[in-house]
Amino acid sequence: MKPESKKVHGLDFMFAVACYIQSSSLLSSFFVSITRQDSWIIVLFALIICCPLAWIYARLVESFPTKNLFGILQTVYGKYLGGFFCGLYVLFFFILTSLNLIDLSEFVKSTIMPQTPLVVLSFTFLLTSAWAVFVGGLRQMVKYGFLMTMICLLIVIATILLSLNLMDFENFLPVMDLKPKKYIQATNIVVTIPFAEIIIFLMTTNHVQSGKRGFFPIILGGIAIGCITILLVIMRDITVLGNAISLFSLPSFETLRMVSVTQTLSRMEIVFAFILIALLFFKVTWLYYVTVISAKQFLRFQDHRRLILLIGASAITSSFILYPNFLVHNESGQKIIPLVWPIFEIILPLVTLIIAKFRGMTRKRQTGSENQNSSSASKSAAASPSGSQSPSGTGKPSLPTDSKEQSGSKFQSNAGTSSGTGQHGDLRSQSV
Amino acid sequence: MIWDLLGRKIGFYSHRQSSGTQQKNEKKPEPEKKKDSRDPEIMDRLEENLTYIENLLGKSGDIKMHRFRLGKNRECPAALLFVDGLINQKVISDEILYPILSMDYTVPSSRQDGRQRIDQLQEKVLCSGDTQILTKLSQVAAGILSGDAVLLVEGCAVGLSVSAKGWEKRGVTEPETESVVRGPREGFTENFRTNTSLLRRKIKSPSLRMEQMTIGRKTLTNVCISYLEGVANPQVVQEVRERLSRLDIDSVLDAGYLEEYIEDAPFSIFATVGYTEKPDVAAAKILEGRVAIITDGSPFVLTAPLLFIETFQTAEDYYIRPLFASLMRILRYIAYFISVFLPGIYIALTTYHQELIPTTLLLTIASAREGTPFPAFFEALIMIFSFEILREAGLRLPRPVGQAVSIVGALIMGDAAVSAGLVGAPMVITIALTTVSGFIIPEQNDSMSLLRLITMVFAAALGGYGICLCFLGLLVHLGSLSSFGVTYFNGLSISRDLEDSIVRMPLWFMTKRPARIAKRDMTRRKYFVPPDPRPTASATGGISDSGAKGDGS
Numbered sequence: 006m007k008p009e010s011k012k013v014h015g016l017d018f019m020f021a022v023a024c025y026i027q028s029s030s031l032l033s034s035f036f037v038s039i040t041r042q043d044s045w046i047i048v049l050f051a052l053i054i055c056c057p058l059a060w061i062y063a064r065l066v067e068s069f070p071t072k073n074l075f076g077i078l079q080t081v082y083g084k085y086l087g088g089f090f091c092g093l094y095v096l097f098f099f100i101l102t103s104l105n106l107i108d109l110s111e112f113v114k115s116t117i118m119p120q121t122p123l124v125v126l127s128f129t130f131l132l133t134s135a136w137a138v139f140v141g142g143l144r145q146m147v148k149y150g151f152l153m154t155m156i157c158l159l160i161v162i163a164t165i166l167l168s169l170n171l172m173d174f175e176n177f178l179p180v181m182d183l184k185p186k187k188y189i190q191a192t193n194i195v196v197t198i199p200f201a202e203i204i205i206f207l208m209t210t211n212h213v214q215s216g217k218r219g220f221f222p223i224i225l226g227g228i229a230i231g232c233i234t235i236l237l238v239i240m241r242d243i244t245v246l247g248n249a250i251s252l253f254s255l256p257s258f259e260t261l262r263m264v265s266v267t268q269t270l271s272r273m274e275i276v277f278a279f280i281l282i283a284l285l286f287f288k289v290t291w292l293y294y295v296t297v298i299s300a301k302q303f304l305r306f307q308d309h310r311r312l313i314l315l316i317g318a319s320a321i322t323s324s325f326i327l328y329p330n331f332l333v334h335n336e337s338g339q340k341i342i343p344l345v346w347p348i349f350e351i352i353l354p355l356v357t358l359i360i361a362k363f364r365g366m367t368r369k370r371q372t373g374s375e376n377q378n379s380s381s382a383s384k385s386a387a388a389s390p391s392g393s394q395s396p397s398g399t400g401k402p403s404l405p406t407d408s409k410e411q412s413g414s415k416f417q418s419n420a421g422t423s424s425g426t427g428q429h430g431d432l433r434s435q436s437v
Numbered sequence: 438m439i440w441d442l443l444g445r446k447i448g449f450y451s452h453r454q455s456s457g458t459q460q461k462n463e464k465k466p467e468p469e470k471k472k473d474s475r476d477p478e479i480m481d482r483l484e485e486n487l488t489y490i491e492n493l494l495g496k497s498g499d500i501k502m503h504r505f506r507l508g509k510n511r512e513c514p515a516a517l518l519f520v521d522g523l524i525n526q527k528v529i530s531d532e533i534l535y536p537i538l539s540m541d542y543t544v545p546s547s548r549q550d551g552r553q554r555i556d557q558l559q560e561k562v563l564c565s566g567d568t569q570i571l572t573k574l575s576q577v578a579a580g581i582l583s584g585d586a587v588l589l590v591e592g593c594a595v596g597l598s599v600s601a602k603g604w605e606k607r608g609v610t611e612p613e614t615e616s617v618v619r620g621p622r623e624g625f626t627e628n629f630r631t632n633t634s635l636l637r638r639k640i641k642s643p644s645l646r647m648e649q650m651t652i653g654r655k656t657l658t659n660v661c662i663s664y665l666e667g668v669a670n671p672q673v674v675q676e677v678r679e680r681l682s683r684l685d686i687d688s689v690l691d692a693g694y695l696e697e698y699i700e701d702a703p704f705s706i707f708a709t710v711g712y713t714e715k716p717d718v719a720a721a722k723i724l725e726g727r728v729a730i731i732t733d734g735s736p737f738v739l740t741a742p743l744l745f746i747e748t749f750q751t752a753e754d755y756y757i758r759p760l761f762a763s764l765m766r767i768l769r770y771i772a773y774f775i776s777v778f779l780p781g782i783y784i785a786l787t788t789y790h791q792e793l794i795p796t797t798l799l800l801t802i803a804s805a806r807e808g809t810p811f812p813a814f815f816e817a818l819i820m821i822f823s824f825e826i827l828r829e830a831g832l833r834l835p836r837p838v839g840q841a842v843s844i845v846g847a848l849i850m851g852d853a854a855v856s857a858g859l860v861g862a863p864m865v866i867t868i869a870l871t872t873v874s875g876f877i878i879p880e881q882n883d884s885m886s887l888l889r890l891i892t893m894v895f896a897a898a899l900g901g902y903g904i905c906l907c908f909l910g911l912l913v914h915l916g917s918l919s920s921f922g923v924t925y926f927n928g929l930s931i932s933r934d935l936e937d938s939i940v941r942m943p944l945w946f947m948t949k950r951p952a953r954i955a956k957r958d959m960t961r962r963k964y965f966v967p968p969d970p971r972p973t974a975s976a977t978g979g980i981s982d983s984g985a986k987g988d989g990s
């Protein structure tokens with residue numbers, strides 16, 4: 006029997022984005038070592054920069070509601086250039102998976118399993134991930150976003166309360182006392198490493214039901230929740246650790262190490278470690294899933310499941326050869342990655358959006374009368390504000406009149422708010 | 438072994454193909470074949486009919502054929518067939534035989550209008566409300582075997598079945614699996630009609646449907662699909678109907694047979710079909726848009742689709758006040774977590790992460806474990822297995838002996854094992870807590886026992902990391918399950934039915950039916966109206982004026 010509805014609910018998707026960003030709170034050492042006590046300002050800067058970025062992503066997705074990132078690239082750039090970019094993205098996703106995998110294994114090894122070989126940890130972890138990718142599609146992956154986000158927020162708030170006695174708010178001083186160049190560098194790191202990595206979610210947006218207001222609030226909401234969590238974590242770490250924060254590779258872990266509840270429950274950080282493992286599982290599995298489906302689309306496989314173990318094995322291998330040790334990884338996280346990743350995360354989407362605009366492939370929201378040539382009409386219904394179409398609506402060269410189309414979009418938005426996703430197609434076919 | 442398996446598979450496919458072609462072939466010449474020897478119609482000679490039935494049923498002692506003569510002058514031979522023990526003797530004598538033999542009427546004499554004889558009996562003579570004209574001899578056999586009395590008359594090519602069902606049955610008692618402190622105490626019984634009537638009495642709405650079918654080639658068990666038309670998702674109802682009608686099995690002795698054939702994930706540790714023994718629970722589930730499957734001979738009514746959170750909701754949650762009910766529900770989640778993960782956590786702590794235990798407790802545990810020979814994992818395994826053995830023994834033994842088992846279990850396993858130095862006292866406490874909290878959610882007891890073992894193995898191999906992996910794997914598995922097209926584990930994701938998942942909100946707060954199960958008629962009431970103690974408040978809102986008021990008898 007069919008699952009209840011194919012589309013993923015927009016709010017679920019938002020929490021998936023939030024959870025993805027939250028899971029990066031571990032990696033604060035990349036930029037904390039640069040800006041020290043001012044790092045919390047950097048997070049706010051990054052949030053401001055992410056607003057236009059989220060808008061770019063949202064516009065890009067809404068312009069092609071039935072396509073994912075690869076579909077968009079191939080439509081905009083054509084077969085060969087688009088294919089080349091797709092290949093680059095597959096590589097990008099793959100490297101991200103490997104990097105996060107090795108991050109996780111290093112983390113587990115350094116915190117709870119000091120004597121276990123690294124490969125055992127990555128292997129078991131990736132096996133669990135592979136199972137998740139195998140049995141679950143997007144719907145399953147998204148489902149845990151809310152649960153994990155809430156658990157993470159609860160834990161962060163709890164640790165803040167527990168470490169209140171250790172906090173010294175003078176640690177924030179002096180504010181804005183460093184060179185401006187450092188702020189720019191750190192902001193770049195924050196934007197590229199946790200926040201703009203959500204470009205991986207563009208691979209799945211064609212299965213998301215965004216609701217009335219489109220994708221922008223969803224993406225921005227996800228970023229905001231994740232950002233607030235990271236902000237809380239950083240501020241807690243700064244107040245507890247002070248200037249020494251730049252010395253540690255895992256600052257939040259050091260903070261929690263100092264927490265103890267009435268002398269009996271010391272070592273709270275292990276609990277935190279488990280939560281982080283769960284969050285990183287979410288992140289790695291998403292990356293893994295996106296890598297697999299992007300490789301499937303790039304290599305034109307019928308079934309993505311055949312690629313799971315192959316890509317998993319390569320990811321484990323490459324995770325061991327990418328960097329010789331954690332220090333090099335950290336170094337490149339500060340100096341190389343922030344210069345390379347923006348190509349994929351910011352420049353390419355922006356350029357794609359601009360080119361698509363100039364080629365007349367996008368449509369403005371809620372207006373339907375300007376471009377009625379066949380290429381745009383095929384997407385006309387799709388650009389309506391609800392943005393929740395069945396994929397079957399793409400190829401039909403239907404030429405709806407303006408009023409009809411608007412009534413259709415109205416119908417859809419109504420149907421989108423009520424729970425009946427099954428009615429969608431029917432209403433649409435009636436109205437168009 | 439592989440060849441065996443392969444052979445079976447080939448056999449299965451060829452059977453499916455051939456049965457498909459057979460059906461196609463058989464469809465065309467059906468009208469001519471109707472009068473074949475396998476399924477003959479009732480003949481107008483009484484003795485031939487009786488001989489056929491006698492041959493069909495063999496010389497069984499409980500099948501009675503009462504021969505007598507009809508009419509004013511006793512000119513027309515007839516026979517009444519029934520199975521002794523399945524019928525009510527009073528009905529046979531007072532409603533069938535007495536009117537036939539005592540009333541003054543003439544039997545139509547000619548053979549041409551033999552049908553009229555039966556019609557006359559049905560319309561004018563018999564004092565029964567449930568009669569049915571039969572045309573085939575196989576129907577006659579099926580009728581008497583299911584507890585009807587069948588009247589055959591000389592010169593009539595039809596039979597008349599009169600319902601006279603009346604066999605020994607258990608009364609409606611309090612169910613033992615789901616006892617409550619507050620709330621209705623009646624439970625389903627093994628009797629099919631009693632069960633359907635119990636449901637009808639809970640939901641008097643005309644849109645309650647009871648679709649009846651017969652399953653099992655040998656047992657011919659009555660099965661009934663019950664749902665609320667206009668509330669239940671028609672796709673789910675259709676799915677249940679299809680899965681049940683696809684069944685081609687020999688026997689159905691309990692609802693468990695059906696469950697195993699229709700469930701979504703046969704190899705999962707989680708059940709995807711629910712069951713209940715209480716009519717009020719079944720009614721509540723039907724009102725939420727689920728489908729109930731009532732099986733003849735089983736006091737358990739299956740409900741589908743089942744959600745994970747549903748097993749944490751008990752009937753009593755809705756009968757007691759919401760704050761306490763919510764607390765109990767949270768407690769159940771915690772108990773589930775304890776029951777699955779506590780042995781694993783204990784093993785991981787004592788084997789890998791000793792530094793996590795507070796120092797004083799660590800010293801206590803260390804001194805308790807000093808004399809024990811086994812590693813923590815084996816200790817836990819021994820304790821768990823001995824507990825499961827004791828539980829199983831206590832379950833199957835007759836009550837008086839059961840006490841002995843509990844004494845032996847408590848004294849020997851608990852006390853003696855510790856004092857003999859086989860297991861440490863902390864381990865006994867851990868396992869005791871684990872198993873006791875396992876009983877809080879009886880529906881998940883089986884899944885918990887299995888999960889506990891898996892977690893222990895992972896904890897022994899990889900410590901806390903292993904437990905973490907186990908937890909994640911559990912989430913993955915839960916997420917991949919679905920029950921009749923409804924996602925099994927969704928109660929913890931946002932935006933759907935949160936008012937009745939982790940906590941139980943007040944009843945007046947829950948204005949909508951659960952969105953994932955019911956698809957139409959979602960609104961229970963339009964606005965949520967808190968109870969208003971002011972005397973001016975209109976009190977007529979909740980009372981429906983449609984339909985007759987039940988007299989409550």
